Amino acid sequence: MDIALDENGKSVSLSVAITREQWQRIRHEQSFYCPICKEKVLLKLGLEKKWHFAHRTDSQCVNGSPLESKEHQNAKQLLYEWLSRYHNYVEQEAQVPSLPLRPDVFFQRFNQYYSFEIQRSAIDPIDFYSRHVTYLNNDIQPLWLGCKSQLRRKSECEFHFSSLDWLLLQTSLTSFPQQAIGYIDVQNKAIIQLSYPIPLAPNNIYAQPKVLHLNEHPFQEKLFLPSDDYHWNKICDHWKKQRHKWRTQTYRQLSRAESYMNEVYRSFLMNLNYFPSLCCFPIPSSIVIRTPPPLWQSWIVFKFLSKYRLHQVFTLDILIEQFLHCVKRNIFDIRPSLFETPHESLIRPFNDYLYCLEHVGFLEQVRPGQYVRRKKISICSDLEELVKEDEKVHNIYSREAFAKIMFRVSN
Known part of the structure; x- marks a missing residue:
């Protein structure tokens, strides 16, 4: 320190x-x-x-953290200099009265206090949660940033998604309605923001990066909100490519979820590559589910919905409870939420997926949290026909439908 x-x-x-x-x-x-x-x-x-x-080696003090990296030190200084241009009260490692923490950068804007916390490596989730909630309980708005060195880019809009990224994303969800992860880029004096991450694989996401150059803007909360100027065509193009990978990939060694769903598919005379087009929607809120989208969405259609007759009512709560039973059996995998129970963390992604099925006419919501199936489950084992069906569903699933599940705060 x-x-x-x-x-x-x-x-x-x-x-x-x-x-x-x-x-x-x-x-x-x-x-x-x-x-x-x-x-x-x-x-x-x-x-x-x-x-x-x-501290001495036997100290248990929460402030006795390991020596900061040069990147962390420079990031603190960059934020301090940026904020000092616009605000009178800005401190590094401030000693806040009655607060057992020292924020990396602490400042006041109007009547609101803020703390910037810079995280370069993974941190114990309990410690992370404790720090975040301590700030909130003391009327301080915490703003967490990762370091750019931890941002692992795979392509223009595809990124590695780590346990640290998941922690940072969760704090953005509690601070603001939308989803975003921020990283500080010391060299370019900027903050890089990944907006609306969509899960592709257990450790890969699609996200649209936005660069905020600090010398061009004063601090405002809205600067840390994802822009609604997202590129729908880019999302579509990337999702089409990803769906093609899932349809054509060779499975040499099956995961627990793949093995389970392969047996389900076989009972319908299918295989893992021939999932229906209805089982491959991009759902940003499903980032909490580590299992790839075609697998958990296929489970909903083939293992859950197939048990209900046409127009027979089922509930969102029962769907979530049965899915969590599979999670307990280690078939599917979800990320542990800091602020919600497992059931609560699945409400939005499942609600969003059911909305997609409703939008394309497969389901109908009859009352809040209650649905009926309107159509039979279509099964196809011809790849060319599936690709045509993919395009048909894509045309129905419009930009407006995607925007609705992206921008609504709660369900």
Whole structure:
């Protein structure tokens, strides 16, 4: 950490322009203490690593984190300089009264306090949750950013999705209605935002990047909201390519979900490549489900809906409970939510998928949370016919329908 207290309780920062020899002299004359736990800390003045205050090895203080990377340090300084141009009260590693945490950058805008937290590596979810909620409970709006070095791009709009990304995404959902993940790019003095990530594989997502150059904008909350100017044609083109991969891929070693659904398909005289077009919708809110979309959507159609007669009522709650039973059996996989129960975390993605089925005429919602099936399940084992059906469903599933499930806050 860069800041400690002296023997009089006054804040001491290593960012001041003092030489190593001067710090060595000060270190011999007085002791330093952690602002959080009040334990004595050591002033480290090494020649290779950044100067810092360090707890003793047996300390349990939450402020005794490992030495920050250079990227983390530069990111804090970049945010500090950016915010200082527009706001009077901006601090790095501020000691906030009654708060057992020190935000990377703390500032006030009008009557609202904000804390920027920069995360370069994975963190224990319980610790992450505790920090986030502590800020909220103290009327401080937390804003979490990853470091650009952790942003792993696979193509223009396809990215690796890590456990850290999942934590960052969840905080955006609790801060604002829309979904976005932010990364700070120190070299280009910008924040890169991935908007509306759509799951493609357990660790891959489609997302549209947006670059916010800090020297062009003052801080506003809306800067961290995904733009509604998304590129529908790009989404369609990428999804078509991904669907083609699923239809043509060779399965050499089956996962638990693939093995299970392969048996289901075989009972309908199909295989894993010949899922119906109704079982492959891009659902942004389904990021909570690690299992690839064609598998869990096919389960809904073939294992759940097939048990109901035409026009027989079924409920969203029963659908979720039966899916969670498969999760408990390790057939399907969902990401653990920080702020919701497993049942709650599936309400929106399943609601969105049922809306898609309703939009193309397969289902009808008769009451809130209650649906009936209007059509028989269509089965096809001819790839050319399936591709034609894919295009037909795509034409019905319009930009407006996709926008509705993207931009609604809740169901």
